[in-house]
Amino acid sequence: MLTITPSGDILGATVDGLDLAQPIADDTFAELLVALGKNGYLRFPGQTLESVELKAFSERFGDIQAGVAKPSKHVDCPGVGILSNIKVDGEYIGFPDAGQDWHTDMTYREVMGFVNVLYCLQVPRRDGKTLGGTEFANMHMAYEALPEEMKSRLADAVVVHNFEKLWEYMRTVRKSGRAPMTDEQRRQRPPAEHPLFLTHPITGRKVLYANPGYAERIVGMSQQESDDTIAWLVEYQLQERFRHTFTWAEGDVVVWDNFGTLHRGIADYGPDEHRLMRRCQVLGTKIFDPAFRRSVSLPALAA
Numbered sequence: 001m002l003t004i005t006p007s008g009d010i011l012g013a014t015v016d017g018l019d020l021a022q023p024i025a026d027d028t029f030a031e032l033l034v035a036l037g038k039n040g041y042l043r044f045p046g047q048t049l050e051s052v053e054l055k056a057f058s059e060r061f062g063d064i065q066a067g068v069a070k071p072s073k074h075v076d077c078p079g080v081g082i083l084s085n086i087k088v089d090g091e092y093i094g095f096p097d098a099g100q101d102w103h104t105d106m107t108y109r110e111v112m113g114f115v116n117v118l119y120c121l122q123v124p125r126r127d128g129k130t131l132g133g134t135e136f137a138n139m140h141m142a143y144e145a146l147p148e149e150m151k152s153r154l155a156d157a158v159v160v161h162n163f164e165k166l167w168e169y170m171r172t173v174r175k176s177g178r179a180p181m182t183d184e185q186r187r188q189r190p191p192a193e194h195p196l197f198l199t200h201p202i203t204g205r206k207v208l209y210a211n212p213g214y215a216e217r218i219v220g221m222s223q224q225e226s227d228d229t230i231a232w233l234v235e236y237q238l239q240e241r242f243r244h245t246f247t248w249a250e251g252d253v254v255v256w257d258n259f260g261t262l263h264r265g266i267a268d269y270g271p272d273e274h275r276l277m278r279r280c281q282v283l284g285t286k287i288f289d290p291a292f293r294r295s296v297s298l299p300a301l302a303a
């Protein structure tokens, strides 16, 4: 039997009684979507999945985004990436540094990122403590707690999101060893504009959509005003009261909502303490689609 148990904290719920390697009925999937919007992430413990099964489950949520970097030769299924600090023959088998600063994924796409699906295969431990957690921040709460003056002044604000902002930060500040983006990569990742206060496609409530990783400027403001406003919003939305840490276990599949949350990987483990995840990044190609929304009993979106 399917049970969904909220974590008791400001984000997260555990889903028991579902084998993600099996097809999921539409009414069950509809229930999962509502729980995802409400809780920000869903954890499905004790899963055993092949990459193709992880991909099939992820594609229930939308189309998978292909990366701009050449996939690792250890990828065994297109669209299923590897996050890991494990090296084979002196080379990382996947992205070792992905997501270690606050951000949410794929806001730089015209049809934005909807969910990430991560499958934990190995997690580092030291002295009985599990390391390499993922920290989330609750953007429904952050919007609701904004001062009324900010809510009205920025009610119609539009933000430019640029993939290159985080890429350059990782390259120049974090010395991640990435090469600068090529013109071809820039062509594949042009900036996109989205409302600062986004109506969440599941909850219908507003979320603060001011991605610290990719929010580059606010349309119509001077550079100074835009920089100051984004800096204020970033500091505001990362306050402790909006934050929650998730601790992984092998066999966990976690689906998180990129609209309603921010996240970062906690880099508290060393090069010999291995972490291995398989990941699908899923775009909002279905969640905004009227036919899909009808199929999972979600109301039509306002034009």
Ligand SMILES: [Fe+2]
Residues within 6 Å of the ligand: 098, 099, 103, 104, 105, 263
């Ligand atoms: Fe991420």
